[in-house]
Amino acid sequence: MSTELFFVQLINGIQYGLLLFLIASGLTLVFGVMGILNLAHGSMYMVGAYLVWYFVAVTGSFTASALLSAAIALGLGILIERLLIQRLYNRNHLDQVLLTIGMIFVFNSLQSILWGNDPYGVAVPEALSGSVPFTDNSSYPVYRIFAALICIAIAVALYFVVSKTRLGMLIRAGESNREMVEALGVNIKSLYTIVFAIGVMLAAVSGIIAAPMRSIVPGMGESVLITCFVVVVIGGMGSIKGAFVGALMVGIISTFATVLMPTLSNMIIYIFMILVLLVKPQGLFAK
């Protein structure tokens, strides 16, 4: 591998890692910080991609469609939390698994009924459709650079909110002792609704950002779900910083693995996860 190709692949890895972080960030928030095991997280990613595809087809504007889809996802998150998730805070993880697996089936069927089973694609918005020359032989698409920047911005915002603000403190306090926080006069019910809905919205936003780069197909949610859990587990439960580092590691490792040993590439990140857990059983940045 030439030095030039090495750097191109490194950029590919970082860019993939950043997108992984964005998908995993909502999961970290809900699973890691709130302690809710939401297996339907991947479905929210799918919902985001399908919504933006649908609205782009209707309105023709990517920006408007993206904002509209994100808003719908936020509403959907509130609805799911209020109607379903809220009943399961005091139950064990297995009950949550049962409910959220059921939600995967419901969302997959809804997708099939509403939008059919054809594969779809979203065109890259006009303003971001160019590419910048990269090496002698290849260029790098502007949209991918834009997507990476959005991911970094969301990462910074999330880290700041969870670890530096009063809201973040309440969320973390609620995770460790729900009753005590309630006793201190905090309306933890609405707080959790908001956090869960933001988690759903983050998953949908990653689906929206990814839509022009990926194909929109049935089952797209499940394929990212497992990778996201790997990211969260490697980084350490509940740590935004951990999810960020974990996502970049998984992104870079799997990119190089795909080039150097394509047939084994699917296995490599799991082997990496096992190695991390052997050394640090709680993940890299667990508290």
Added chain:
Amino acid sequence: MNPIKTLASTALATTLAAGLSTSALAAAGDPVKIGVMLPFSGIYAQLGEAGRDGLRLALKQRVDQLHGAEIEFVELDTEAKPSRAPELASSLLNQHKADFVIGPVHSGVAMGMIKMLRGKDTIMIIPNAGSAAATGPLCSPNVFRTSFSSWQPSYPMGKVALDKGYKKVYAISWNYGMGRESLDAFAESFEAGGGEIVEKVLLPFPSTNFQSHVSDIADEQPDAVFTFFAGGGAIKFAKDYDAMGLRGKIPLLGSGFLTEGTLEAQGPAAEGIMTGLHYAEQLDIPENHEFREAFNTEYGHYPDIYAVQGYDAGQAIADTIDQLEGDISDKQAVISTMEKLTIDSPRGAFTFSRAHNPIQNIYLREVKDGVNVVQTVAAQALEDPARGCKI
């Protein structure tokens, strides 16, 4: 998750029986049972529905040739899950006593069905699954195929690449039957003519993380790239290839599924892709025009290749019943009649090889303005070598 959908549709059978003739009286009482094993849910649902619609259209159009035989459909949803195939095939065979079984879409399901149906009296007609084994080592007198073998669309592309002056080709696909067989078929004719495969990459199915390989191709600078990808993977590959600035610089060739049912989603990224396939929607022959209009009248949208393949399965059944004057009780007679058929397909007429795979033209198509435009006939009446077939 999906309950087995058993829809024995007697409604159509009644309409078919309406045109009573004298010979119909003899045949009446014993309807022709057609078991349909296609995916009606899951990732291949669209393909299954298209195949079923094509099949029904053919039998509806040819009511007059059925000599009064009633047709009864039994539809089972395979969900494209190989593990369900033996159980469903067995129920069509033993419980429903189907005369014909049409299916499946997915090659894995085909293996499970063949295991059950091979050598039995029920005639199996495959309207899609391209696995080489079905008309190769596992071929059987009662198994026919109206679609293609994985070898057929890719083999002629090796010669196409040589004719265009490409010497070094980068080959990439998924590491599963159809992917491996497609790359091998391409390499077979390409290397025989002096071409060189500089890199052969097999990715785990259904991974669509192509970005790093597209970078690799940019670095390697081959004369051309050959691929087999389908569905969502085909869309993603074409878009990644375009986004890295390779489109227009390094020609992209493929087995036809790279640009089937995906062109709208691929958009401008598909322009210029050259593929080989046994059909093209724009194919300018009367059979194709008639079929497309009839299908649109019936279902309100234009058919795709999967509908063509289902339609031809229906035509094979109708022609056989016609030639046997409505009496299909002797299965040996049914098989020997089917073997000799010439099917007037929308893709152009085809006959069956000794292994019961279509001997058909493969067209070279190039995407222009979002349409697969037929360039030439890449291979005339191409017959699959049927390696390992003992009949």
